[in-house]
Amino acid sequence: DGGITQSPKYLFRKEGQNVTLSCEQNLNHDAMYWYRQDPGQGLRLIYYSQIVNDFQKGDIAEGYSVSREKKESFPLTVTSAQKNPTAFYLCASSILTSSNTEAFFGQGTRLTVV
């Protein structure tokens, strides 16, 4: 089954800790994205990647870091510099070269700072 997998589903972080959210896809998509969603709000782009070993900042990249060492994987690290990390995080992937294909989403990771 092709799809995009995020793990873990729930994550708890202590103040001052870095945590890494996993995102893996087997759809052979070039483009991958990380979004943050706060309660009652829309999706805000954190980072995106169009090719291995390359990625660009989105609208709210401060306090986050990513890597794209493999086409299938795009992990997101929430660093201690992110002052308000409690949120729902969604990873997505898509075919890059066309505006007529949708983004496929993972199930999301709910991060809570304790």
Add this chain to the structure above:
Amino acid sequence: AQKITQTQPGMFVQEKEAVTLDCTYDTSDQSYGLFWYKQPSSGEMIFLIYQGSYDEQNATEGRYSLNFQKARKSANLVISASQLGDSAMYFCAMRESNTGNQFYFGTGTSLTVIP
């Protein structure tokens, strides 16, 4: 400027009735795609329907149709014969060719279907 605007934070509809969720967009690109997603309380994003900027016919997928008015830059989602399971957040999104095929999402509309 906002690329996607959804002006209805919350909507209610009676079961079996039709409902329209509004979406307007802003682009100077000629080639773009418009998408609607459903997000139930579980959080997953479910793709519903797509409309291309060059498509002359409105897209339809089962009970979902997209009322595409290009001159007005609107792409409203119409859900016919609402069901209780349609209660969810609905997001409109756009993908433009001239910005590297990025996705832009609206703030969403929360739909509640009343029995």
